[in-house]
Amino acid sequence: MHFLREDLVGSVFIAFGVTLFVGFFYAAVVSKLLPPYENSLFAAIQNDWYYCLLVPLTLPVIIVAVYLHWLSMKMFKHA
Known part of the structure; x- marks a missing residue:
């Protein structure tokens, strides 16, 4: 019966998303x-234009941040 709780939590996360x-x-x-x-x-x-553009413009920033994180981990590993 423990799996029912996990299914409920997953369903709540999906519904929230x-x-x-x-x-x-x-x-x-x-x-x-x-x-x-x-x-x-x-x-x-x-009439708002800030928040409607904030979410799509966050994607390029995340891509650059992930790349820089990956690059810094490579440099740290091979230093």
Whole structure:
């Protein structure tokens, strides 16, 4: 019965990841395509350009950081 708890934890992580993905996708893409909102919260999400570009632009930074980490470990190993 211990495996049921692990399945539940895994399902919660997957549901959380899917929820975050849908939220960020809405903020970055879908909200820009919809007509202007009357609600101030949705209007703020629609007019925001910082956070909708932050997530995609994080990917190149992560790639450079991983490469530099790999390079520094190679240099340390062969020094």
